[in-house]
Amino acid sequence: MPYQFKDLENSCHNEWRAYIEHSFVKQLGDATLAPEAFQHYLKQDYLFLIQFARAYALAAYKSPTLSDLRHAKEGLQAIVDVELDLHISYCKEWGISEQELANLPEARATLAYTRYVLDTGNRGDLLDLHVALSPCMVGYGEIANWLNGRPDTIRGDGNPYDAWIAMYESDEFQDAMQAEIRWLDERLADVSPSRFEQLTRIFSDATRLEIDFWEMGLKGSD
Numbered sequence: 448m449p450y451q452f453k454d455l456e457n458s459c460h461n462e463w464r465a466y467i468e469h470s471f472v473k474q475l476g477d478a479t480l481a482p483e484a485f486q487h488y489l490k491q492d493y494l495f496l497i498q499f500a501r502a503y504a505l506a507a508y509k510s511p512t513l514s515d516l517r518h519a520k521e522g523l524q525a526i527v528d529v530e531l532d533l534h535i536s537y538c539k540e541w542g543i544s545e546q547e548l549a550n551l552p553e554a555r556a557t558l559a560y561t562r563y564v565l566d567t568g569n570r571g572d573l574l575d576l577h578v579a580l581s582p583c584m585v586g587y588g589e590i591a592n593w594l595n596g597r598p599d600t601i602r603g604d605g606n607p608y609d610a611w612i613a614m615y616e617s618d619e620f621q622d623a624m625q626a627e628i629r630w631l632d633e634r635l636a637d638v639s640p641s642r643f644e645q646l647t648r649i650f651s652d653a654t655r656l657e658i659d660f661w662e663m664g665l666k667g668s669d
């Protein structure tokens with residue numbers, strides 16, 4: 448049986464559910480999350496996005512084909528030209544200025560996660576790097592869908608975090624997530640059991656680092 452992305456999720460089911468259904472996510476959905484926790488998360492996420500852009504640049508360097516190179520370039524361009532600007536405007540709405548963002552120190556959870564992804568890509572090939580990025584690429588889409596299926600989730604003006612959920616449930620984001628799953632499914636179909644084992648380690652580590660990122664937001668840790 449060829450491997451698929453679903454098999455990565457199943458290989459670390461408990462960690463994956465702990466990430467998707469984290470208290471930070473639940474509180475964001477039912478509008479009980481402390482604004483300070485969300486603001487801390489938003490600030491660190493700005494730094495996260497910058498490192499994530501570097502990971503796309505590394506994906507370009509690690510691309511064996513022109514099609515992979517274009518894919519990496521589009522990801523880098525989307526973050527640098529669109530998503531970081533959107534994030535800066537969204538932070539402004541939450542009372543965080545661009546000046547403040549520019550001077551932030553990186554929290555340990557941000558350092559650990561982003562440098563883990565970059566190191567995994569440096570040591571390995573393009574598939575290792577994509578697997579390290581996949582909890583980020585796929586997880587946030589799953590989180591939006593999970594929140595929408597939950598009775599406690601409040602949507603609309605009654606939830607100050609509604610725009611966050613709306614961003615990740617959008618067709619644009621859900622299409623990008625499906626494209627990433629298809630990319631991974633195509634490559635995973637050809638890997639051996641021992642290679643798949645290595646990839647599950649990477650997927651599990653990146654998922655655990657996503658959990659730490661939520662924890663950092665909740666606790667305000669630096």
Ligand SMILES: Cc1ncc(C[n+]2csc(CCO)c2C)c(N)n1
Pocket residue numbers: 492495496499525526530582583584585587657660
């Ligand atoms: C800690 C953390 N993990 C995942 C995301 C989601 N995310 C960041 S970049 C990107 C894809 C490229 O556009 C996605 C889905 C986040 N914002 N912060």
